Amino acid sequence: MTSFAEKVYKAVLTIPLGEVRSYKWVAQRAGVGRAYQAVGQVLKRNPYPLIIPCHRVIKNNNKIGGYVFGVKQKKLLLELESKLARCLTG
DNA sequence: CAAACTATTCAGC
């Protein structure tokens, strides 16, 4: 875990349930704002893809970019969390 | 054409 990754992870972990953000968003929260490319890299190379909600990080057009386990899993997770959020909030 | 965004690709330690 490095200074950069730590910021990125914390920023990603702040993403609420059933919601998604973009690389630039995370990069800004991380304080880098200009390393959005590295954000994607850190996400796909993250040491713990299970504790890091990398599935909540997608492209700007709400489109799936990629996923460590597969884009299909990512889509499923997003739908699942969407329902879960409604269950918890509603 | 110009600007913005990107889960790719290259370089340094």
Added chain:
DNA sequence: GCTGAATAGTTTG
């Protein structure tokens, strides 16, 4: 192998 930056391609104005 991980981190950080640069490149090339697609989409929007």
